[in-house]
Amino acid sequence: xxxxxxxxxxxxxxxxxxxxxxxxxxxxxxxxxxxxxxxxxxxxxxxxxxxxxxxxxxxxxxxxxxxxxxxxxxxxxxxxxxxxxxxxxxxxxxxxxxxxxxxxxxxxxxxxxxxxxxxxxxxxxxxxxxxxxxxxxxxxxxxxxxxxxxxxxxxxxxxxxxxxxxxxxxxxxxxxxxxxxxxxxxxxxxxxxxxxxxxxxxxxxxxxxxxxxxxxxxxxxxxxxxxxxxxxxxxxxxxxxxxxxxxxxxxxxxxxxxxxxxxxxxxxxxxxxxxxxxxxxxxxxxxxxxxxxxxxxxxxxxxxxxxxxxxxxxxxxxxxxxxxxxxxxxxxxxxxxxxxxxxxxxxxxxxxxxxxxxxxxxxxxxxxxxxxxxxxxxxxxxxxxxxxxxxxxxxxxxxxxxxxxxxxxxxxxxxxxxxxxxxxxxxxxxxxxxxxxxxxxxxxxxxxxxxxxxxxxxx
Numbered sequence: 001x002x003x004x005x006x007x008x009x010x011x012x013x014x015x016x017x018x019x020x021x022x023x024x025x026x027x028x029x030x031x032x033x034x035x036x037x038x039x040x041x042x043x044x045x046x047x048x049x050x051x052x053x054x055x056x057x058x059x060x061x062x063x064x065x066x067x068x069x070x071x072x073x074x075x076x077x078x079x080x081x082x083x084x085x086x087x088x089x090x091x092x093x094x095x096x097x098x099x100x101x102x103x104x105x106x107x108x109x110x111x112x113x114x115x116x117x118x119x120x121x122x123x124x125x126x127x128x129x130x131x132x133x134x135x136x137x138x139x140x141x142x143x144x145x146x147x148x149x150x151x152x153x154x155x156x157x158x159x160x161x162x163x164x165x166x167x168x169x170x171x172x173x174x175x176x177x178x179x180x181x182x183x184x185x186x187x188x189x190x191x192x193x194x195x196x197x198x199x200x201x202x203x204x205x206x207x208x209x210x211x212x213x214x215x216x217x218x219x220x221x222x223x224x225x226x227x228x229x230x231x232x233x234x235x236x237x238x239x240x241x242x243x244x245x246x247x248x249x250x251x252x253x254x255x256x257x258x259x260x261x262x263x264x265x266x267x268x269x270x271x272x273x274x275x276x277x278x279x280x281x282x283x284x285x286x287x288x289x290x291x292x293x294x295x296x297x298x299x300x301x302x303x304x305x306x307x308x309x310x311x312x313x314x315x316x317x318x319x320x321x322x323x324x325x326x327x328x329x330x331x332x333x334x335x336x337x338x339x340x341x342x343x344x345x346x347x348x349x350x351x352x353x354x355x356x357x358x359x360x361x362x363x364x365x366x367x368x369x370x371x372x373x374x375x376x377x378x379x380x381x382x383x384x385x386x387x388x389x390x391x392x393x394x395x396x397x398x399x400x401x402x403x404x405x406x407x408x409x410x411x412x413x414x415x416x417x418x419x420x421x422x423x424x425x426x427x428x429x430x431x432x433x434x435x436x437x438x439x440x441x442x443x444x445x446x447x448x449x450x451x452x453x454x455x456x457x458x459x
Contacts, residue, residue: 016205016288019112022064025194026074026081026112029062032190035076038129039187042171043070044141053098054247056139057377058191060289063111067098071122072113076131082115083107084122123178132175133187137382138166142286143251145380188382195376196383197393202290202376203418203425206395209250209292210416210427213284216240217296217431220281221438222447226300230255230269232449233281241285250291251379254282257300262408273300278308282414284379293375293397294428295414302442304435307353311402311411313435314350314361318343318400319413320433322370326398326417326424329389332371340365356406364402372399375416394419395427 033039043059046068055066063072063083071084085107088100099107104116117125126132138149153166165173175184198206216237223236234253241248256266258277273279277300284292297312299305304312321339343365352358374381374396385394399414413433418425432438 017064017201019064019110021199021201022062023112024199025062028194029074029187029190030076030079033074033076033131033133033187035079037076037131037133037185038126039072039074039076039133040126040171040175041072041135041187042139042167043067043072044139045069045167054142055289056141057144057289058135058139061191061195061377063113065099065107065111067100067107069119071119073122073125075125080114081112082117082125083111083113084117084119086119126175126179126182129179129182131185132179132182133185133190134168134171134175135188135191136168136172136186137188138168140378142247143249143379145251145378146382147380192382192384194383195381196374196385197391198376198395198418199393203393203395203427205288205290206292206375206416206418207425207427209246209285209287209290210294211430212241212244212246212287213292213294213416214428214430216283216285217281217294218441219447220279221296221298221432221441222444223449224273224279224298224300224302224442225446226273226275228273228449228452230257230260230271230273230279232452233279234269234283236449237281237283246285246287248286250284250286254280254295256280259408261297262410264410275301276305278312280410280412284416289377291375291377291379292427293379293399293414293416294431295399295412296431296433296438297411297413298438298442303439307357309435310350310352310357311360311404311409312413314347314352315364315400315402315411315413316433316435317346318364318370319398319415322398322400323415323417323424323426326390326419328392328419328421328423331389332386333368336368336370339370356404360402360404360409364400367401370398370400372397372414390419392419392421 029039041059041062044056047053053068067085069086073082085101087102088097101118107116137146138153156162172184219236220233234255252267254266255269257271257273257279260266260271261280278297280297282295299308321342325335325338347361374383374385376395395418397414397416399412402411416427418427432441
């Protein structure tokens with residue numbers, strides 16, 4: 001059986017993006033590289049072992065094709081896009097396969113490219129190229145972000161028993177060796193700029209991811225009780241994603257309780273939920289190559305303790321002040337300046353029981369990272385939005401954060417938002433934000449985790 005987009009899509013379940021979307025993206029690439037330029041993108045290699053193939057973000061963004069070992073070439077002088085593919089071979093009979101070089105009509109229908117060739121012809125079509133753009137940054141797979149991938153590449157390069165270059169650097173070296181007259185340029189900044197503003201179809205996919213992320217948080221609140229382990233809340237979230245057609249987790253989930261919350265990107269998720277503690281949950285699925293981001297904190301007991309209400313309640317008010325000022329055309333710094341100005345008076349009136357809490361709140365209002373990071377195909381997506389007016393289609397997180405180092409407390413609340421022509425669309429708004437709404441949800445009919453009867457089981 002042949003699967004047009006790979007293992008997930010079929011003629012009965014087409015992908016989220018029609019070929020027109022990929023054609024439009026490639027047109028923008030043609031404009032950026034000019035009539036003398038070529039752009040070459042390398043797809044992900046075949047998987048090793050019994051794992052489901054997942055295309056790189058960059059390659060999928062420009063083609064929509066989930067074939068392993070594929071290459072995409074944009075030929076500026078001819079203004080034509082070509083895909084270079086291996087043959088399907090034995091896999092097509094054994095387990096189904098993504099399209100190969102013998103499926104030119106199907107590939108063109110999926111991607112909108114002009115030509116489909118075997119891998120061997122790529123050399124021939126690059127031979128006369130004088131300017132070749134190719135990404136220099138590491139290719140992103142599921143859960144991969146630019147910062148972490150670059151760090152991993154550096155660690156491998158410094159390993160005296162490894163030291164191999166990244167796949168991207170290997171391709172660049174081959175291009176320079178085999179095509180010495182060609183100038184190799186970095187395609188990464190061009191792709192980053194394109195990805196920094198989402199199309200309406202991209203926002204629609206991210207709205208679905210945001211809905212599932214919020215639903216996972218809501219259901220986690222409903223099952224929370226002392227004795228559960230953090231990873232059991234994560235198991236519930238993963239079930240919700242998969243049962244609703246997502247591909248699983250979009251990134252490594254953060255499910256922290258008690259002292260574990262102090263570790264900002266805590267990921268072990270093996271602590272036991274205890275009465276009197278808070279839970280911090282930061283999870284989201286991957287839907288059609290896009291993810292979301294959310295952060296909520298709630299009490300294991302179902303009722304916020306006074307100190308929890310003081311700190312988290314203040315952060316919820318700050319969060320709402322930031323959301324209220326988001327609109328197209330405004331500078332991110334202006335949003336933070338206006339929200340901080342409003343919240344300074346609130347901070348001095350807020351009924352903090354300890355002066356260290358008030359000092360922490362004052363520091364929070366000086367911190368500049370509350371409009372935190374772009375979101376898209378990666379949870380920390382590529383492209384910058386902080387140094388220009390916000391544009392419709394810009395998607396990022398509103399994530400005000402507070403640190404109380406004296407008590408090792410870290411307090412935050414996060415939503416994924418999309419700027420629209422009219423204002424802002426909170427993509428994760430279905431998760432309760434107000435403290436009273438959280439408590440009401442947890443006081444309602446409680447849910448039980450299926451197949452979890454004895455919390456004393458080992459592991």
